[in-house]
Amino acid sequence: MSDAAAPTAWLRVAVHSVRTATTVAGLTLLVGFGALGVVTEPAPATPAERIGMSSGPLDDMMQANRCSFTGFDRDVIPSKAIVRTPEGDTELVSFDRGWDVFSGKIAGELVAVCLGPEAPAAR
Known part of the structure; x- marks a missing residue:
């Protein structure tokens, strides 16, 4: 059981890690682009x-x-x-x-x- 379960567990961990990293990267880009838009937009002036x-x-x-x-x-x-x-x-x-x-x-x-x-x- 340990021989067959080890590759499956490792594969699950790898897939979960890639999915988590992709989600974190996407959210980071989203927040980064949002912040960039706020920083580059000129402040309204009266x-x-x-x-x-x-x-x-x-x-x-x-x-x-x-x-x-x-x-x-x-x-x-x-x-x-x-x-x-x-x-x-x-x-x-x-x-x-x-x-x-x-x-x-x-x-x-x-x-x-x-x-x-x-x-x-x-x-």
Whole structure:
């Protein structure tokens, strides 16, 4: 019994070892490729971080003119826009000019759209 059982036991151990090694290798590759995807994928940036102007005069301009980096509801029509010129200046312009920058008719980058300054309260 020992002569016939020895090759069979050894074969079972060998098959089990190969199957375990293949499973471990597959899982390692899966985790490795997943980690590689996370490492190589750029982190999402908010518009303010992307243009490097998250504080100071831009914040004041945005607050004074009720601006949004992401826009407003469809039924709200902005009256102003903030654009960044190719020279790097930030300007408050009409919405029409901001749209021209956004659509590529004028060089620059659309930073935000604005509702304009809040109307003074009626007395």
